[in-house]
Amino acid sequence: GAVVSQHPSRVICKSGTSVKIECRSLDFQATTMFWYRQFPKQSLMLMATSNEGSKATYEQGVEKDKFLINHASLTLSTLTVTSAHPEDSSFYICSARDATSGYNEQFFGPGTRLTVL
Amino acid sequence: DAKTTQPPSMDCAEGRAANLPCNHSTISGNEYVYWYRQIHSQGPQYIIHGLKNNETNEMASLIITEDRKSSTLILPHATLRDTAVYYCIVRVGDSGYALNFGKGTSLLVTP
Numbered sequence: 001g002a003v004v005s006q007h008p009s010r011v012i013c014k015s016g017t018s019v020k021i022e023c024r025s026l027d028f029q030a031t032t033m034f035w036y037r038q039f040p041k042q043s044l045m046l047m048a049t050s051n052e053g054s055k056a057t058y059e060q061g062v063e064k065d066k067f068l069i070n071h072a073s074l075t076l077s078t079l080t081v082t083s084a085h086p087e088d089s090s091f092y093i094c095s096a097r098d099a100t101s102g103y104n105e106q107f108f109g110p111g112t113r114l115t116v117l
Numbered sequence: 118d119a120k121t122t123q124p125p126s127m128d129c130a131e132g133r134a135a136n137l138p139c140n141h142s143t144i145s146g147n148e149y150v151y152w153y154r155q156i157h158s159q160g161p162q163y164i165i166h167g168l169k170n171n172e173t174n175e176m177a178s179l180i181i182t183e184d185r186k187s188s189t190l191i192l193p194h195a196t197l198r199d200t201a202v203y204y205c206i207v208r209v210g211d212s213g214y215a216l217n218f219g220k221g222t223s224l225l226v227t228p
Contacts (some may be wrong), residue, residue: 108160
């Protein structure tokens with residue numbers, strides 16, 4: 001149990017295009033999902049917190065108009081990178097919190113490797 | 118969240134126990150110690166967590182000192198597939214907030 005999937009696993013796009021990444025909790029309901037970004041040889045950096053049915057909360061320095069997050073259901077959150085540029089190339093990882101666990105266990109997706117040419 | 122300190126890297130021979138230390142001297146009474154690991158180019162994987170008692174599961178054991186200022190994650194029989202970055206995170210049990218990943222320990226298991 002407690003599986004989180006991400007799609008796509010890898011995407012290459014041209015500069016200026018938009019890319020949507022999906023994050024799904026497959027066997028539990030996730031009232032909260034988190035989006036992280038990881039640059040090479042660095043640790044995970046939180047981008048935003050997404051609560052089902054409400055607007056996402058973005059970390060300082062993360063442009064909310066560039067990284068659009070939608071969490072319309074208890075099992076799906078999407079991250080759209082709008083007008084992507086080469087500096088947005090990174091490993092994007094989502095996690096979902098099982099609200100019933102009581103111990104803040106968070107389950108992570110496998111990540112999406114974005115390369116912007 | 119209390120700050121954690123981990124060595125940047127460690128080596129371990131395959132089949133031997135890997136003991137990964139973590140210092141968290143400012144831990145509060147209601148904060149748990151969580152361990153995650155990240156294999157290269159994958160999402161982090163939950164390993165184990167504990168409050169003050171030692172914990173064991175199918176993956177690892179967690180030893181927390183009596184004063185709770187430090188802990189050790191033990192992989193009893195390390196395999197090559199255990200090569201990963203291991204993160205020690207201190208967190209209130211049910212805060213609902215994101216995990217704050219530090220730099221972790223890069224564990225290399227060698228044949």
